Amino acid sequence: MKRTTLALIASAMMASCAPSYRDVIIPQPQVVETVKGSCPHDAEPAVTIDSSMEHGPESYELTIGKKGITIKAGGEAGAFYAQQSLDQLRKAYEGRLPAVKITDWPRFRYRGCHIDVSRHFWGKEVILKQIDMFARLKLNRIHLHLTDGAGWRMQIDAYPLLTQRAAFRSKSDIYEWEAENLPYCNEGDPDAYGGYYTKDDLREIIAYADSLHMIVIPEIEMFGHSNEVTAVYPQVGCKKDGTRCSVFCVGKEETFHFLETVLDEVMEVFPSEYIHIGGDEASKYYWKACPDCQARIRKEHLDGEDGLQSYGIKRMDEYVRSKGRKIIGWDEILEGGLAPGAVVMSWRGEEGGREAAAAGHEVIMTPSVFCYLDAVQNNPEHEPLGFGGMLPLPKIYSYDPAPAEMPGKEYVMGVQTSLWTEMIEKASHLEYMLYPRVFALSEIAWTDPGRKDYDSFYRRALDMSDTARELGYNVFDQRNADLAPEGYDQVFKHLAYGCKVEYLTPFHEKYVKHGGDETALTDGLIGGYSFKDRWQGYLNSDVSVIIDLGKPTTVSSVSSRFLQFRSIEVMHPEAIVIETSSDKEHFEKVCEISNELDWENRNYTYKKFEWKADSPVETRYIRFTGKINDRRWGWILLDEIMVN
Numbered sequence: 001m002k003r004t005t006l007a008l009i010a011s012a013m014m015a016s017c018a019p020s021y022r023d024v025i026i027p028q029p030q031v032v033e034t035v036k037g038s039c040p041h042d043a044e045p046a047v048t049i050d051s052s053m054e055h056g057p058e059s060y061e062l063t064i065g066k067k068g069i070t071i072k073a074g075g076e077a078g079a080f081y082a083q084q085s086l087d088q089l090r091k092a093y094e095g096r097l098p099a100v101k102i103t104d105w106p107r108f109r110y111r112g113c114h115i116d117v118s119r120h121f122w123g124k125e126v127i128l129k130q131i132d133m134f135a136r137l138k139l140n141r142i143h144l145h146l147t148d149g150a151g152w153r154m155q156i157d158a159y160p161l162l163t164q165r166a167a168f169r170s171k172s173d174i175y176e177w178e179a180e181n182l183p184y185c186n187e188g189d190p191d192a193y194g195g196y197y198t199k200d201d202l203r204e205i206i207a208y209a210d211s212l213h214m215i216v217i218p219e220i221e222m223f224g225h226s227n228e229v230t231a232v233y234p235q236v237g238c239k240k241d242g243t244r245c246s247v248f249c250v251g252k253e254e255t256f257h258f259l260e261t262v263l264d265e266v267m268e269v270f271p272s273e274y275i276h277i278g279g280d281e282a283s284k285y286y287w288k289a290c291p292d293c294q295a296r297i298r299k300e301h302l303d304g305e306d307g308l309q310s311y312g313i314k315r316m317d318e319y320v321r322s323k324g325r326k327i328i329g330w331d332e333i334l335e336g337g338l339a340p341g342a343v344v345m346s347w348r349g350e351e352g353g354r355e356a357a358a359a360g361h362e363v364i365m366t367p368s369v370f371c372y373l374d375a376v377q378n379n380p381e382h383e384p385l386g387f388g389g390m391l392p393l394p395k396i397y398s399y400d401p402a403p404a405e406m407p408g409k410e411y412v413m414g415v416q417t418s419l420w421t422e423m424i425e426k427a428s429h430l431e432y433m434l435y436p437r438v439f440a441l442s443e444i445a446w447t448d449p450g451r452k453d454y455d456s457f458y459r460r461a462l463d464m465s466d467t468a469r470e471l472g473y474n475v476f477d478q479r480n481a482d483l484a485p486e487g488y489d490q491v492f493k494h495l496a497y498g499c500k501v502e503y504l505t506p507f508h509e510k511y512v513k514h515g516g517d518e519t520a521l522t523d524g525l526i527g528g529y530s531f532k533d534r535w536q537g538y539l540n541s542d543v544s545v546i547i548d549l550g551k552p553t554t555v556s557s558v559s560s561r562f563l564q565f566r567s568i569e570v571m572h573p574e575a576i577v578i579e580t581s582s583d584k585e586h587f588e589k590v591c592e593i594s595n596e597l598d599w600e601n602r603n604y605t606y607k608k609f610e611w612k613a614d615s616p617v618e619t620r621y622i623r624f625t626g627k628i629n630d631r632r633w634g635w636i637l638l639d640e641i642m643v644n
């Protein structure tokens with residue numbers, strides 16, 4: 001062996017011991033230049049602030065060289081971020097720090113995490129701990145969903161019942177509580193579950209976040225998701241009989257007085273320039289039936305209930321602007337016309353955000369498919385119950401909130417993850433859903449897309465996970481990730497592969513965009529773990545299809561996999577019937593399998609139903625039926641009918 005080869009191996013081995021600068025910091029810095037030399041591990045940095053730096057107050061230059069460490073920052077925030085990078089370098093290198101020059105700035109000015117503190121209440125300490133980790137990742141916003149039907153979480157002096165009663169419920173499990181028709185309790189009742197932040201608690205959270213260059217954005221939800229408010233102040237709801245409803249009455253002046261008074265107290269506590277006013281999923285049902293709301297629609301010549309919502313949001317926008325602040329709302333605030341100064345938070349997809357940006361409105365992207373952390377991140381059969389589909393680490397990392405071709409991309413203020421907590425009761429579970437996925441958010445929010453590299457990020461995310469665990473966070477172990485079932489990447493060329501399928505019951509178009517079109521059952525591809533991944537769906541009906549094998553064929557087995565996810569009413573079939581025919585007129589039943597449904601399990605379960613012939617049979621047509629028997633409701637999902 002030649003010396004040069006040995007030298008190459010030796011240098012490669014050295015490289016594997018000391019990490020390259022590309023493989024240390026999250027989020028990946030914009031420019032990293034390695035230079036010769038090194039400096040002592042514990043050298044103290046010399047910090048200067050230069051407000052004329054090109055990329056603004058959050059930017060910095062970190063130089064490690066023979067003469068020591070220098071930080072030049074565009075502002076205090078930049079100096080803080082330089083220190084975060086330096087801390088990560090110190091963690092990665094045991095001996096002297098190799099010389100480097102890092103020039104760094106954020107891609108977006110809004111880099112945030114949302115936490116739902118209503119569905120389950122998270123005490124001050126839990127929030128402070130997450131702020132700590134978010135700051136290490138150079139995030140600069142935390143958005144608290146302070147109010148929702150499951151509980152009001154902020155002390156409001158003018159309306160004390162909001163916390164004395166509407167902050168507590170009788171059951172911790174939100175579904176059990178909903179099944180009992182949402183009973184609230186009084187603070188101090190023996191079975192009262194919940195809590196709220198006093199104004200002092202909130203001031204402490206805000207001050208702590210501020211010390212780490214993070215702004216706390218409060219959300220006061222209107223005009224929907226407001227059962228807890230109308231339960232204790234029914235006069236601001238639409239029901240005349242004094243019972244609660246899920247919406248504020250936009251017809252009454254009293255409602256605006258209530259909301260303005262609440263927002264006065266919110267703005268007194270929260271210095272944030274932006275105040276989130278919700279605006280999502282307001283049911284139009286009560287407004288349609290409410291004489292006050294209908295009178296408002298007539299008097300103001302509004303375009304129905306959408307116009308009423310837009311009217312209400314515009315009034316709140318004007319009010320908040322009159323106090324020198326701005327509103328953020330979920331993308332439903334686009335319906336009926338957007339208030340002029342409002343920022344759109346795009347969650348139902350990217351369309352709302354794109355539409356608003358193209359029209360010159362500021363937007364924050366948090367599309368659920370890429371940014372909702374209540375979805376599971378791993379094989380859902382073995383995970384705590386999640387919501388929606390599946391959001392594994394590589395998927396969130398792949399997201400670009402403002403791609404080059406997007407019209408109005410300069411109006412994208414930034415991106416955030418959103419963590420809804422219907423199914424999350426414990427802080428350890430909350431953290432498990434946050435990390436490591438928030439590491440990926442950090443990088444898509446900070447680093448220019450051209451510098452993103454998943455393989456490098458993955459290695460850094462593992463290191464950052466170890467660091468977080470040392471600090472006491474509960475982090476999902478990405479090393480154990482199981483993101484697709486066995487055979488997912490394969491094309492199974494079974495006997496029905498590519499064969500024509502005649503649909504005796506129609507499949508639902510909702511699943512077509514997820515790969516459930518007319519070819520789905522014989523395309524050779526099995527479904528992924530998520531219900532949004534190559535499954536074909538049937539609503540309130542059996543699945544019944546005839547597969548034409550094209551010619552008489554010797555068949556020894558037929559099988560199909562079904563998915564159950566009770567949370568969204570996807571259930572396994574109650575029976576499978578398989579029939580064969582040579583002429584598509586006369587069918588012979590070769591198999592019937594009955595199935596007892598598992599009603600207890602709310603999580604994903606996959607079940608394969610298979611007929612194996614005692615001796616192979618010849619057939620051209622196969623009629624395959626999955627029955628829902630007397631149930632007649634819910635979804636049936638299957639991925640492929642395999643014939644062998």
Ligand SMILES: [Zn+2]
Nearest residue numbers: 238249290293
């Ligand atoms: Zn009303």
